[in-house]
Amino acid sequence: MNRIVFFIGMMGAGKTVWGKLLAEAMSLRFQDLDDEIVAAAGQSIPAVFEQHGELYFRELEARQLRLAGQQTNLLLSCGGGTPCFFDNMAWMKQHGVVVWLHPPAAEITERIWRVKQKRPLIANAASKEDAYNIVSTLMEKRMPWYQQAHIIITDLVLDLPALSAAIEQHWKYMENNQTS
Numbered sequence: 001m002n003r004i005v006f007f008i009g010m011m012g013a014g015k016t017v018w019g020k021l022l023a024e025a026m027s028l029r030f031q032d033l034d035d036e037i038v039a040a041a042g043q044s045i046p047a048v049f050e051q052h053g054e055l056y057f058r059e060l061e062a063r064q065l066r067l068a069g070q071q072t073n074l075l076l077s078c079g080g081g082t083p084c085f086f087d088n089m090a091w092m093k094q095h096g097v098v099v100w101l102h103p104p105a106a107e108i109t110e111r112i113w114r115v116k117q118k119r120p121l122i123a124n125a126a127s128k129e130d131a132y133n134i135v136s137t138l139m140e141k142r143m144p145w146y147q148q149a150h151i152i153i154t155d156l157v158l159d160l161p162a163l164s165a166a167i168e169q170h171w172k173y174m175e176n177n178q179t180s
Contacts, residue, residue, distance in 0.1 A: 003028070004096030005075040008083050008149060010139055011119060012100040012111040015077040018158050023075040025160045026167070032077045036064040046120055058085045069095045080138075083145040092150055093148065097170040099163070102151035103156055105136045 007015040008153065016032060023030035034045060037060055038074065041048050065088055068076050068124050076096075083089040083098075092098050109132040112119045121138070125131040130165065146152075149171050153163070 001068065002072045002095055003074075003171060004069060004072065004076060005085070006096050006098045006165075007075065007077045008070075008092075008098060008146060009078045009080065009099060009101035009103075010105075010108050010135065012060060012135075013080075013103055013109040014111075015101055018101060019077040022160055022163060024156070026075070026164050028075045029071075030075050030077070031068055033061065033068065034077075034079055036068055036155065037061055037079075037141045038117050040064055040135070052150075062086045062088055066091065080142070083148070083156050084142050089145045089148050092151065097151065098149040098169050099153060100146045101145065102154050104154075105132060105139055107156060108139075109135050117179045137164055 001169060002015075005022070007019045009015055022028075035156070037057070041060060043051070049062070053180075058081075059078050060133075061082060062085065065082060067080070068074065069092070074141055076141075078092075083092065089098070109128060112122060112135070113128050113131055116122050116125065120174070122131040122134055125134060151163070
């Protein structure tokens with residue numbers, strides 16, 4: 001069985017920051033799915049959207065997700081929309097442990113507002129309140145997929161030893177069910 005962890009959640013949820021820390025604590029390699037998409041496309045994600053459209057991006061995302069998911073001893077930080085397209089969420093659940101980082105919309109808004117020029121989704125928001133409304137609406141739309149995660153984290157500061165233990169427990173469960 002692949003020992004892989006998929007971090008999902010909204011932009012600004014902490015997938016990269018916490019993913020790197022957890023990967024180090026669990027002796028896993030860390031990869032960001034967005035980086036894999038950029039490398040495969042040979043251009044930035046905004047350029048892919050602009051030149052080829054969202055459908056092309058989502059197909060490329062699904063392909064890169066499955067390529068990364070063939071590896072082992074990996075923590076993969078996924079884009080906010082990754083679980084919501086094709087059968088990505090079901091695929092991730094079959095191939096590893098899915099962890100949803102779920103801070104409140106207000107916290108996400110605070111985090112991304114500071115770097116709004118790097119966040120196309122809110123780059124044109126006139127105020128922090130507008131950004132909050134965008135984040136809340138998108139979070140609500142994605143909730144049906146996010147809620148399917150094996151592990152849901154609502155804490156702002158992760159307990160890495162406890163999360164590591166929970167992931168290990170899920171891996172053992174998955175291994176036992178594959179041999180049954």
